[in-house]
Amino acid sequence: MQARRSNSDRSQETREALIAAARVLFCEKGFGGTGTPELAERAGLTRGALYHHYKDKLAVFQAVVEAEAAEVAREIEENTVEAETPVQALLQGAKAYFRAMQQAGRLRLLLVEGPAVLGLEAMRRIDLETGGLELRRGLEAAFGDTVPPETIAIYADLVSAMFDRAALAIGASGAAQAYEKAIEGVLVSLVNQGPDDPTGRD
Amino acid sequence: MQARRSNSDRSQETREALIAAARVLFCEKGFGGTGTPELAERAGLTRGALYHHYKDKLAVFQAVVEAEAAEVAREIEENTVEAETPVQALLQGAKAYFRAMQQAGRLRLLLVEGPAVLGLEAMRRIDLETGGLELRRGLEAAFGDTVPPETIAIYADLVSAMFDRAALAIGASGAAQAYEKAIEGVLVSLVNQGPDDPTGRD
DNA sequence: CGAAGAAACATACAGACTGTTTGTAGATTC
DNA sequence: GAATCTACAAACAGTCTGTATGTTTCTTCG
Numbered sequence: 097m098q099a100r101r102s103n104s105d106r107s108q109e110t111r112e113a114l115i116a117a118a119r120v121l122f123c124e125k126g127f128g129g130t131g132t133p134e135l136a137e138r139a140g141l142t143r144g145a146l147y148h149h150y151k152d153k154l155a156v157f158q159a160v161v162e163a164e165a166a167e168v169a170r171e172i173e174e175n176t177v178e179a180e181t182p183v184q185a186l187l188q189g190a191k192a193y194f195r196a197m198q199q200a201g202r203l204r205l206l207l208v209e210g211p212a213v214l215g216l217e218a219m220r221r222i223d224l225e226t227g228g229l230e231l232r233r234g235l236e237a238a239f240g241d242t243v244p245p246e247t248i249a250i251y252a253d254l255v256s257a258m259f260d261r262a263a264l265a266i267g268a269s270g271a272a273q274a275y276e277k278a279i280e281g282v283l284v285s286l287v288n289q290g291p292d293d294p295t296g297r298d
Numbered sequence: 299m300q301a302r303r304s305n306s307d308r309s310q311e312t313r314e315a316l317i318a319a320a321r322v323l324f325c326e327k328g329f330g331g332t333g334t335p336e337l338a339e340r341a342g343l344t345r346g347a348l349y350h351h352y353k354d355k356l357a358v359f360q361a362v363v364e365a366e367a368a369e370v371a372r373e374i375e376e377n378t379v380e381a382e383t384p385v386q387a388l389l390q391g392a393k394a395y396f397r398a399m400q401q402a403g404r405l406r407l408l409l410v411e412g413p414a415v416l417g418l419e420a421m422r423r424i425d426l427e428t429g430g431l432e433l434r435r436g437l438e439a440a441f442g443d444t445v446p447p448e449t450i451a452i453y454a455d456l457v458s459a460m461f462d463r464a465a466l467a468i469g470a471s472g473a474a475q476a477y478e479k480a481i482e483g484v485l486v487s488l489v490n491q492g493p494d495d496p497t498g499r500d
Numbered sequence: 501c502g503a504a505g506a507a508a509c510a511t512a513c514a515g516a517c518t519g520t521t522t523g524t525a526g527a528t529t530c
Numbered sequence: 531g532a533a534t535c536t537a538c539a540a541a542c543a544g545t546c547t548g549t550a551t552g553t554t555t556c557t558t559c560g
Contacts, residue, residue, distance in 0.1 A: 148538060208418065209414055212415070254463055254464065345510090345547090346509055347509050
């Protein structure tokens, strides 16, 4: 009845079906709201197959998040064009990030459920393994040698937080241009002025 | 055996015991990792009492989050001193926020679990009802009339995202001073320059 | 005061879900 | 082509959630 498939082919197809079904359900209903019976049924399998390929529900979720983060990184890289200035490059990257994150339930998956389910540390690792380093590189290029690398790392963290919040806000309101403009305002003023501490305080 | 207690006293004490137990457990083990049997036992009650006072587990969680957000707002307000400049006031507020958020498992509760369990919209509402408006006021004071209010609202959103990320980073690394300094750098440069778009682009 | 009623709580129950174990069909190895 | 291993299915045990029902404690009012 069935064409003869190799074991590795069978595994790959099953995993893909599971991840595809899980992506939809986790996006729609979150981690806690998605049950493994529903998940297996949507993938056209049984829970037995699920637990054969993944240790538990959390491992499925982690696989979904990692695949999604990789896909976002890929889309950004794809849409990257060389810019005239480092700040322009940062802004182009930000726009690409915002666009990529509007897909399906990515915001929920990567920025809301992910940190809660997998933990901040795991999400940080996933972020760094996919595209998170480019932001730091971009800021280093923008600041040049005027700012020590530890400080740049902190700026990268803060800017990344702004990017995430902007992506969420755009998803909720659609006000992409307004947020892009505001991000630009922050980045431009930051890079132009640098941390000279014009207040003269401690 | 028992002293005669009024019904409203009984209710209040029970609710307080439940919320106190829930605060500890939700902080330690998250929403999904905490069961109502454990919760009731820790509060010295049964699940019957819990479900008498709260609709479901989620309502308990929401009550915990709201109480915690209110307490954070209270601590910030308590530690607020008048500053010389609007930017100084913002930085003082930020430091107070960072300090308040280091308590117990507040970071996890308010910044990680809360958004995932209650949703971003609900968390935004809670934030606005407690202390979230002051940041916007502070930025308005800092910018004066040079920036339209809608833009300031967006800046407030982005700055609030930085504050949250900084609070998390301080909790993870203890590098409070470094992050406070970086936040100061961003705020000072932003306010001093304003969104003049010195790139001359669209 | 004291019975009727309501509120606060405890116990018992039904359904669902998770992870594990056991069983079977299909693929690989020698 | 028999032995073995992988992929998957089905059944099981334990836990959790929310509800329904029962009991105790307080309140109300004649």
